[in-house]
Amino acid sequence: MIGKALQGRGFLRFMMILAMVFLYAPIISIVIYSFNESQLVTVWSGFSTKWYSALINDEQILRAAGISLEVAVISATGSLIVGTLAGYVLTRFTHFRGRTMFSGMVMAPLVMPEIIMGISMLLLFVGMEQLFGWPHRDIQTIVIAHITFSTAFVSVVVQSRLQGIDVSVEEAAMDLGARPVAVFFLITLPLMIPALVSGWLLAFSLSLDDLVITAFVSGPGSTTLPMVIFSKVRLGLNPEINALATVVILVVGLISGIGAFKGAFKSAAPKDTPADDTATTAPAVATAG
Amino acid sequence: MKQVRFLGTLKPGQGRGWVISVPYLWFLVFFLVPFAVVLKISLSTAQVAIPPYAPLFTVGDDGTMNVALHFGNFQYIFSDPQYILAYLSSLHYAAGTAIITLLIGYPVAYGIATSKPNIRPMLLMLVIMPFWTSFLIRVYAWIGILKQNGLINNLLINLGIIHDPLNILNNQFSIYVGMVYAYLPFMILPLYSTLEKMDHSLLEAAGDLGAKPWRAFLSITLPLSVPGIIAGSLLVFIPAVGEYIIPTLLGGADTLTIGTVLWNEFFGNRDWPVASTVAVALVVLLVGPLMLLQHYQGKEGEKA
Numbered sequence: 186m187i188g189k190a191l192q193g194r195g196f197l198r199f200m201m202i203l204a205m206v207f208l209y210a211p212i213i214s215i216v217i218y219s220f221n222e223s224q225l226v227t228v229w230s231g232f233s234t235k236w237y238s239a240l241i242n243d244e245q246i247l248r249a250a251g252i253s254l255e256v257a258v259i260s261a262t263g264s265l266i267v268g269t270l271a272g273y274v275l276t277r278f279t280h281f282r283g284r285t286m287f288s289g290m291v292m293a294p295l296v297m298p299e300i301i302m303g304i305s306m307l308l309l310f311v312g313m314e315q316l317f318g319w320p321h322r323d324i325q326t327i328v329i330a331h332i333t334f335s336t337a338f339v340s341v342v343v344q345s346r347l348q349g350i351d352v353s354v355e356e357a358a359m360d361l362g363a364r365p366v367a368v369f370f371l372i373t374l375p376l377m378i379p380a381l382v383s384g385w386l387l388a389f390s391l392s393l394d395d396l397v398i399t400a401f402v403s404g405p406g407s408t409t410l411p412m413v414i415f416s417k418v419r420l421g422l423n424p425e426i427n428a429l430a431t432v433v434i435l436v437v438g439l440i441s442g443i444g445a446f447k448g449a450f451k452s453a454a455p456k457d458t459p460a461d462d463t464a465t466t467a468p469a470v471a472t473a474g
Numbered sequence: 475m476k477q478v479r480f481l482g483t484l485k486p487g488q489g490r491g492w493v494i495s496v497p498y499l500w501f502l503v504f505f506l507v508p509f510a511v512v513l514k515i516s517l518s519t520a521q522v523a524i525p526p527y528a529p530l531f532t533v534g535d536d537g538t539m540n541v542a543l544h545f546g547n548f549q550y551i552f553s554d555p556q557y558i559l560a561y562l563s564s565l566h567y568a569a570g571t572a573i574i575t576l577l578i579g580y581p582v583a584y585g586i587a588t589s590k591p592n593i594r595p596m597l598l599m600l601v602i603m604p605f606w607t608s609f610l611i612r613v614y615a616w617i618g619i620l621k622q623n624g625l626i627n628n629l630l631i632n633l634g635i636i637h638d639p640l641n642i643l644n645n646q647f648s649i650y651v652g653m654v655y656a657y658l659p660f661m662i663l664p665l666y667s668t669l670e671k672m673d674h675s676l677l678e679a680a681g682d683l684g685a686k687p688w689r690a691f692l693s694i695t696l697p698l699s700v701p702g703i704i705a706g707s708l709l710v711f712i713p714a715v716g717e718y719i720i721p722t723l724l725g726g727a728d729t730l731t732i733g734t735v736l737w738n739e740f741f742g743n744r745d746w747p748v749a750s751t752v753a754v755a756l757v758v759l760l761v762g763p764l765m766l767l768q769h770y771q772g773k774e775g776e777k778a
Contacts, residue, residue: 198585228623308515
């Protein structure tokens with residue numbers, strides 16, 4: 186019936202296919218060319234895995250990958266804690282002084298240009314170091330910066346999940362005499378687990394991927410993987426980077442794709458209409474560029 | 475609403491205060507205070523030192539506090555055409571990207587919203603998935619596609635459509651391609667969520683009353699999706715104004731945007747005060763759009 190109301194179904198389908206090709210062609214091209222033997226990245230000369238062996242022998246890349254993973258694990262965990270609290274506050278406490286400012290601060294990093302957050306946090310760290318002698322610019326400043334920008338994404342995922350949780354369960358527990366803290370840990374938190382899993386994975390992949398903010402706040406000894414990649418690709422195409430990119434795409438894409446999938450579908454479970462709930466979770470997850 | 479009051483009255487004590495204060499303090503210290511620091515440094519002068527700016531507050535010999543506010547940086551960036559051009563071109567790229575993503579994203583979002591309910595989650599996942607792979611790598615991939623002997627040129631030459639390779643990398647065109655590519659999902663998702671919530675019986679009613687489909691679309695669907703259009707455009711526009719990676723990797727050497735100018739002042743010239751001034755001016759520019767976005771997202775939140 187909608188189809189009838191809308192003659193241009195063919196046009197819509199065409200646009201959808203076009204958009205998917207547009208979104209996926211670059212990713213697929215990278216994967217294919219990572220197996221290209223030629224040094225000239227876009228001229229195909231035969232199948233080879235030599236860029237992968239070059240990759241696993243590249244000290245600089247391996248060290249940067251180690252730093253990136255360490256930062257990503259710590260900051261994902263940190264933003265899970267801060268983001269869960271922030272998401273809880275924003276959905277469950279509707280009135281407190283400064284709530285508007287709070288929601289503004291939590292949500293602004295979703296859209297705030299990275300370059301602004303980068304310079305402002307660096308200048309804060311420099312000022313703090315002058316005043317208190319802390320923090321030094323290394324992994325810890327990167328972690329603090331990453332927590333600050335990924336918390337918004339975690340809190341969006343948590344909020345949409347909390348809105349879907351039937352509060353009568355919480356009320357019932359309280360009626361039976363459970364204290365609010367017990368209700369939170371015994372009822373609310375277990376129900377939020379899918380959102381927490383996808384929130385953590387989201388924060389993890391955002392941290393692993395960040396270049397601009399990291400470049401500002403990192404110190405001399407803490408070069409992350411995106412920084413190494415950026416310094417190499419600024420000079421042009423590089424077959425080793427194609428191989429590295431394929432690995433990153435596989436690892437991050439798979440793990441966090443599963444996370445998004447689980448988050449989007451599991452959170453649908455308590456509701457009657459799965460598609461509806463996916464729709465509310467999806468923009469939240471996806472605002473996460 | 476009921477449960478909120480319930481929880482609110484049940485734990486008015488320190489527990490609630492603690493839950494609020496942890497994230498509150500975090501964002502106060504690491505998000506809001508930094509803006510004050512940027513503002514402060516934008517009012518100081520550069521000097522060769524570590525850190526490379528002059529202190530704003532100095533204590534004189536007689537113990538008095540001297541404040542030296544220096545507005546020269548603002549005068550400087552508003553009188554040097556390079557900065558004005560950078561702002562204009564960033565605005566131009568961001569607005570252009572918002573318009574192009576809207577034109578492409580609207581039919582896609584509409585297509586997803588009107589497809590069968592059982593395949594919608596899969597289509598949405600397809601739109602979201604690229605987010606989970608590295609932004610940097612996805613932008614880098616376009617170099618291989620657009621360059622002189624890249625995928626597109628090779629394809630067109632082999633098909634005999636063109637003889638000489640097209641110049642489609644390191645110019646405005648490639649910046650637009652990269653920006654539209656990177657920000658398209660930000661447009662599709664808010665559009666989808668408004669279109670999906672729409673009451674389709676309105677369209678049927680319009681049809682029953684004899685309205686042609688395009689007419690029903692223009693007078694019902696389009697007006698009802700305005701909140702999605704505004705939210706999507708802002709979600710694209712705001713981060714796009716400060717974009718750094720795309721113009722650097724896909725733009726020409728002469729590309730001037732706020733992002734590249736700020737980066738070069740900071741890392742290249744090590745002029746932190748001027749970089750801060752550029753940042754302050756950018757934040758001022760974005761205050762309006764940010765408040766508009768929060769206004770629209772707040773509305774969405776109330777409805778949900």
